[in-house]
Amino acid sequence: MPKVLVCDPIDQAGIDILSQVAQVDVKTGLPVEELVKVVPEYDALMIRSGTRVTAEIIEAGVQLKIIGRAGVGVDNVDVPAATRKGIIVVNSPEGNTIAAAEHALALMLSLSRHIPDANQSVKNGKWERKKFVGTEVYKKTLGIVGLGKIGSHVAAAAKAMGMKLIAFDPFISAERADQLGCRLVDMDVLMQEADYITLHIPKTPETTNLINAKSLAKMKPTARIINCARGGIIDEAALAEALKNGQIGGAALDVYANEPLGESPLTELGKEAILTPHLGASTTEAQVNVAVDVAEQIRDVLLGLPARSAVNIPGLHPDALEQLRPYLQLAETLGNLVSQLVGDRVESLNIHLQGELANNQSQPIVIAALKGLLSRALRERVNYVNASIEAQERGIRVIETRDASIRDYRGSLLLQAKGPSEEHDVTGTLLGDGEIRITTVDGFPINVPPNQHMLFTRHRDMPGIIGKIGSLLGSFNVNIASMQVGRQIVRGDAVMVLTIDDPLPEGILEEILKVPGIRDANTVML
Numbered sequence: 001m002p003k004v005l006v007c008d009p010i011d012q013a014g015i016d017i018l019s020q021v022a023q024v025d026v027k028t029g030l031p032v033e034e035l036v037k038v039v040p041e042y043d044a045l046m047i048r049s050g051t052r053v054t055a056e057i058i059e060a061g062v063q064l065k066i067i068g069r070a071g072v073g074v075d076n077v078d079v080p081a082a083t084r085k086g087i088i089v090v091n092s093p094e095g096n097t098i099a100a101a102e103h104a105l106a107l108m109l110s111l112s113r114h115i116p117d118a119n120q121s122v123k124n125g126k127w128e129r130k131k132f133v134g135t136e137v138y139k140k141t142l143g144i145v146g147l148g149k150i151g152s153h154v155a156a157a158a159k160a161m162g163m164k165l166i167a168f169d170p171f172i173s174a175e176r177a178d179q180l181g182c183r184l185v186d187m188d189v190l191m192q193e194a195d196y197i198t199l200h201i202p203k204t205p206e207t208t209n210l211i212n213a214k215s216l217a218k219m220k221p222t223a224r225i226i227n228c229a230r231g232g233i234i235d236e237a238a239l240a241e242a243l244k245n246g247q248i249g250g251a252a253l254d255v256y257a258n259e260p261l262g263e264s265p266l267t268e269l270g271k272e273a274i275l276t277p278h279l280g281a282s283t284t285e286a287q288v289n290v291a292v293d294v295a296e297q298i299r300d301v302l303l304g305l306p307a308r309s310a311v312n313i314p315g316l317h318p319d320a321l322e323q324l325r326p327y328l329q330l331a332e333t334l335g336n337l338v339s340q341l342v343g344d345r346v347e348s349l350n351i352h353l354q355g356e357l358a359n360n361q362s363q364p365i366v367i368a369a370l371k372g373l374l375s376r377a378l379r380e381r382v383n384y385v386n387a388s389i390e391a392q393e394r395g396i397r398v399i400e401t402r403d404a405s406i407r408d409y410r411g412s413l414l415l416q417a418k419g420p421s422e423e424h425d426v427t428g429t430l431l432g433d434g435e436i437r438i439t440t441v442d443g444f445p446i447n448v449p450p451n452q453h454m455l456f457t458r459h460r461d462m463p464g465i466i467g468k469i470g471s472l473l474g475s476f477n478v479n480i481a482s483m484q485v486g487r488q489i490v491r492g493d494a495v496m497v498l499t500i501d502d503p504l505p506e507g508i509l510e511e512i513l514k515v516p517g518i519r520d521a522n523t524v525m526l
């Protein structure tokens with residue numbers, strides 16, 4: 001049974017899903033050196049933001065197949081190191097969107113009405129109504145930095161509260177911003193015009209210290225800033241200074257450059273600063289969402305199925321993935337088959353998406369074909385994560401074409417592989433029930449399902465040849481499950497495809513090649 005290590009507090013709903021297919025150990029708060037020691041025995045890790053999965057941990061994780069982040073941000077995982085080792089990294093891109101957006105809004109309103117300090121004052125036995133006079137957000141300008149999932153939800157709610165919206169996000173269109181009721185502006189204008197600024201961007205080299213002494217100096221003296229995205233986007237020392245000097249009106253932070261925050265000039269500030277301990281995703285609903293979302297993906301990957309939100313393989317919407325899943329299996333099977341027919345190193349692979357398949361997103365299909373192609377050499381070392389890199393490193397030329405007009409089947413996939421001495425092609429399709437059919441081999445029409453053990457021959461179409469192969473296999477005690485011949489012209493060249501119950505015994509292939517009229521023979525294991 002595979003083993004999953006849960007390193008951070010995860011909702012029980014996720015653990016229940018994992019327990020159906022794996023032994024689940026929950027060990028939270030392990031220091032790095034401890035994690036390095038225990039990780040070799042695990043097939044999967046499940047984490048939140050509390051665990052840093054370093055290159056050292058990934059290197060030690062010799063069995064690791066997947067790292068599941070029950071949340072959005074994967075900045076605590078060394079994703080390039082995981083990719084190099086073929087480890088899938090998955091997250092839950094939408095599970096805590098609402099929770100984070102609502103937390104940002106809660107912080108904005110708390111800043112406006114001094115709620116945390118007012119609460120503390122009453123609890124201290126005081127009644128300081130004058131001290132806590134607030135301001136309204138109605139008709140104020142909210143500057144949203146990052147109009148993605150969370151930023152968009154914040155925009156919708158703020159609009160409903162009567163706020164004017166401006167946004168900075170170089171990666172979204174003016175139409176999208178328009179739909180959300182936002183005016184797109186550049187960062188300088190946003191800093192100058194906004195009464196409230198809320199950050200909803202990832203932490204990247206470009207966004208690190210995006211808010212610094214220089215940009216804070218552009219804010220109105222009454223303006224307030226909220227960071228519920230990632231620590232390090234705001235220069236904390238510069239922010240503390242701006243708040244202390246009354247240069248800006250206030251700040252509310254949920255995330256910090258170093259977590260837990262510990263000693264910081266921010267903790268010495270008064271009601272102008274509100275600090276929460278990374279609570280954006282901490283709602284009952286979000287925790288169930290992310291735990292279930294990520295546990296299901298870990299379960300699927302451990303069962304050999306693709307993950308729907310992998311960050312280091314092409315992302316596909318779950319519905320699109322569901323639709324494509326049988327085609328990925330088809331591509332992988334054909335890739336594996338054609339590589340065995342070539343027998344040698346494959347130098348180039350042409351991938352033709354035909355019929356309705358031509359209208360699909362091709363990247364996952366290409367990756368699946370490469371995974372199948374390389375599985376002969378790399379076995380379980382190759383997967384959806386590293387197949388492209390491995391193919392590139394082996395110098396395999398990959399060409400992709402599509403032709404929606406080919407209508408032999410609803411959708412079919414043709415792979416043509418070229419090695420130093422041989423060239424082969426195979427086509428396959430899916431039947432209505434999703435079953436795979438191999439429909440051509442080297443251009444000859446056939447109709448066979450893939451089988452674990454198969455024999456392919458190329459021969460001259462002449463009387464007696466099929467019988468001879470049948471008797472030869474019989475004399476070696478090989479049971480034939482099915483046999484088919486594909487030919488284009490009578491007494492011309494033909495292919496024969498046999499599915500057999502067991503692997504071919506040693507020496508039989510040489511005997512087959514001696515049969516008059518047989519030009520070539522290959523055994524294939526799928």
Ligand SMILES: NC(=O)c1ccc[n+]([C@@H]2O[C@H](COP(=O)([O-])OP(=O)(O)OC[C@H]3O[C@@H](n4cnc5c(N)ncnc54)[C@H](O)[C@@H]3O)[C@@H](O)[C@H]2O)c1
Pocket residue numbers: 072073074093096097100145146147148149150151168169170171172200201202203206207228229230254255278279280281282
């Ligand atoms: N505090 C929490 O507990 C919590 C919870 C969930 C998410 N988050 C964080 O919130 C952030 C946003 O999450 P999301 O789900 O909305 O992500 P998202 O990917 O849906 O949106 C991010 C947006 O930022 C934009 N962007 C990227 N680089 C930018 C740049 N340099 N300048 C301006 N815009 C830029 C992108 O175009 C995108 O629209 C992430 O950092 C995530 O980790 C925090």
Ligand SMILES: O=C(O)[C@H](O)COP(=O)(O)O
Pocket residue numbers: 048049050070071072073074096278279280281282
């Ligand atoms: O990126 C995220 O999803 C949030 O920062 C939440 O982090 P958490 O799972 O540690 O609460």
